Amino acid sequence: MSRKQFVHPYIPNSEPGIKREMLDAIGMKSVEGIYKEIPDRLRFKGRMDLPDPIISECSLQRHVEGLLAKNRNAKDNICFLGGGTWNHYVPAVVETIMERDEFLTCYVGEAYTDHGKFQTLFESSSMIGDLTGFEACCTPTYDWANAIAIACRMAKRTTGREEILVAGNMAPDRLSVVKNYCKPEMKVVKVAYHKETGMMDMTDLKSKLSDRVACVYFENPIYLGALEEQVADIVKAAHGAGALAMVGVDPTSLGVLEAPGAYGADYAVGDLQPLGLHMMYGGGVGGFIATKDEKEFLGEYPALLFGICKTQKEGEYGFGEVYYERTSYASREKGKDFIGTTTALHGMAAAVYMALMGPQGFQELGEGILQRVEYAKAGLAKIKGIKIPLKGYSYCDFMVDFNGTGKTVKEINKALLEHRILGGKDISGEFPEYGQSALYSVTEVHTQEDLHALFDALKKICA
Structure with a gap:
């Protein structure tokens, strides 16, 4: 009796007959044919120092839960x-809707079979716009830091300038991402802040503003744990030098704090995490960028924008991608900027949370x-x-x-x-x-x- 070939329970299409059909379809005798281009000198010939796989799903679950039990979490402490x-607090209905199969399994939230994803992302962007005082908002970026960095490059293309002034009181990890994302074409310069208040030093800001500055970035609430009381003055100073103004915000604060659009800012950026996403190590985040609904801003978004459009049926409207040709999805290497894997699923969760909360x-x-x-x-x-x-x-x-x-x-x-x-x-x-x-x-x-x-x-x- 021939020995049965092992079929892995967690690896799709590992059943021998299906695997053979797939290999026949691409004209290969074995999986090795797929990897033959990898030089022998780069191949690992030994056995990796890993424990044996846990094939039983029940045993695997118990093992992983045992590992997780060693952590101190925000639920039990x-x-x-x-x-x-x-x-x-994350309302139960947020998770219920976010975990629907048609939302959960789709890569970056794309509409291969659109069961409401376009509308959900449109509603999410619209409500972010309501909170920030702007009309346009893109699909979620990776996180807040990524949103700042992308908006900085947008500002560079809009103004033709190559210097960014950032508040020295901003989160250091966000600053690190911005510097990395903007180099080598752009220069990122920190503006001093007052140690006693945590707020930006207006004298230092004005001394560093010039015709080279594309944008001034500051945060409210401030990362250090205070409110920036000079928001209108910062925006006015930036505009006076021909620069744009970008505000980093906690979106939940905008129920009690003035919206950035109301005091003249050009960009609002932040994170979706407070809007119905649990704290998770390395996850649970998703950045947003909001601007005015004007071509000089819309044309520089590298990410997708969703809006309302006419359909083939007279008098009927649907939800679709706006100004699609500006993106690298449409023009590939000719795109003004590129966007990678995003967090559209988290944008959908935020839509549910914001709709539940209301003004x-x-x-x-x-x-x-x-x-x-x-x-x-x-x-x-x-x-x-x-x-x-x-x-x-x-x-x-x-x-x-x-x-x-x-x-x-x-x-x-x-x-x-x-x-x-x-x-x-x-x-x-x-x-x-x-x-x-x-x-x-x-x-x-x-x-x-x-x-x-x-x-x-x-x-x-x-x-």
Whole structure:
């Protein structure tokens, strides 16, 4: 009796008969024919040091869940991490719709068989436009940093200038992406900020504005945990020098903060993560870019735009791609810029979240977060050795100064784990001028009991 050939349960088309049909269709005797172009010297001949595969799905699930159980997560612990992704509540219906087969399995959300994806992305872009005060918004980019970088290159093409001024108080990881994405054609220059307030130094900004500057980028709320109170002045200064103005925003803050379009900004960028996406290591993000509905801006988007269009049936309208010929999808190497794998699925999730919230929901969310943050700041400031260095209001994130405790943020965070609390993001390496300081995030999920648990734990740790 011949030995049966193993059919792998997780590898499609591994059944011998199907595999043979596929190879016959392309005229090859074996899979080796596909790889014959790879030189022998580049081929690994040994056996990789990996454990044997777990073929049983039940056993595999138990094994993976055992590995995941070693992690400290935001669900089973009180989480105060922020600074880029935040612990917001995700309504159950968001996941229910996002996990529908016709949405979940489609690469970058494309409409190979459109079961509402075009409309969902159109609605998502429209609601981002409502929040930011703009008319146009592209399909999601990879993340917030990628959105800034793409918009910087858009600004370069619009203005013909090659220098970008960025607020020195922006998130360092975002800045790193922007520099990498813009080089070597563009120069990225940091603008100073005031250590006492976290806000941009207007004198330094004005000294660096010139006819070489394409765009000025700043964030509100500021990464360091304050609100930028000079938004209109920054935009005015940029426009006075013939440059464009770009604002990085947390979209959930726009229920209580002024929309960038309302104070004259040209671009709004940010992340979709707060709009119905769980915190995930290396995931759960998706950037957006919003602008005016004018050709000088629309023509420079490298990503897809969705709009309403006429159909073959008189009086009927559908949802389709707008100004498609400007993209590299249409013109390939002649495209003005390129876009890779995007996060359209997360844009669809954001559409569900925003539709559920509505204007009143965003206002209530923002007001609740502002109140919780101020309560947290007041309680922390009463603990010996702890200070809140930046004055004024904060949204979600705020800085906590531990220099007076004699302990490092790393030590404090390790001790907080014993109380089942995930402490704030350590920024002592990112902004050493603030010493042992951390970014704490408080959102609508935090109760009064959560905050008092933090206060009590820190009193014991810092005693």
